[in-house]
Amino acid sequence: MSEEKLERLLLLAQTGELSDVQRKELDTLLTQTESARAYRDDMEAMLSAVRDTPLPRDLDPMVMRRIEIQGRRAMNTRERRSPVSILLTWRPALASGIAAIALLFLGIRFAQQNEGNAESAGVTGADQPVERMEFAWDVEFDDEVEDLNDLLALAEGDLDASLDAVGDSEDELLQELLKLEGINI
């Protein structure tokens, strides 16, 4: 087995990512070959040296404090968010939705109105015009027409009386003029 393949198997063995076949292959090699064991020990020593080397400095404790404060703040914000405030967060979407519903409602109403007008126009125009007109006019209007006729009749009667009076006066005036001329009727 090549050194490269051995190293690959050793690396995968460290992370537990070997298949059963690979595991058996590596175990056999490590059992039988001294150089394979030495290679494994070298590699592990190098990785351990890096792991065990301390960092030049540790994290600033203030960073931990700041993270905790931010975490607490985010949590409080989440708790404060009531369903209403969540809705308000979506104001633009909410407003659009309401506008869409309103437009839809108006559209339906308009369509219904047009349909009704078309229906009524069809009936009055052809089938039963008189009945539709009677239905359309209010009954009180008939009474008002009658009252108006009565008034006209009264007016006409007065006029006739006036005309009769004028006629009488004219006759009397004519008789006076004829008398003056010496003519008697």
Next chain:
Amino acid sequence: MEEPERELLARYRAGDASALGELVELFRRPLFGFIFRMTDGRDDPDDIFQEVWLRVIKHQARYTHKNFKSWLFRIAQNLVIDRARKQKPIVDLQSSAMREEENVFETRIEDKGLTTPAQIDAKTLGEQIVAAVRTLPDDQRAVFLMRTEADLPFKEIAKIQGTSINTALARMQYALAKLRDALKSEYHELQGTTS
């Protein structure tokens, strides 16, 4: 058995604020180690660490991945890459970061009273390996550090890097080969101290 991070995240989601602190503490060392060594201590690793967790807090409601650790390191890797892209190489920051690290390390040895030659040698050797890790290309270094700092399996590393498991393995092998080359003498010394 349920992973502790899933339980802690569930507790935090349920309103237990202290669970977040425990969660951050659980990943403090591996995550900060990964960020620090990926950035060579530049670009303020503390700031990147904080930013990783702020993103976790912000997006935790949408988190549906099976592996929380992978998610965490994916965020960290993306932030490190973003910072590196924005960075302007005006001065030799790598060497200055190395000098800074050496100075801090010397201070720590003095503080802890590590004065015997054997202890200093062992520490120096470890530091030399870490210094050699800095010379690796970013993708190989990320794989190497995700293995050593975070103990992530190759399947998860491949997902984080958006590549195949074979590519992730190959990057690890290239990294190991380069480290062996760079540390030939020290590497054998290390074998002596660990065996």
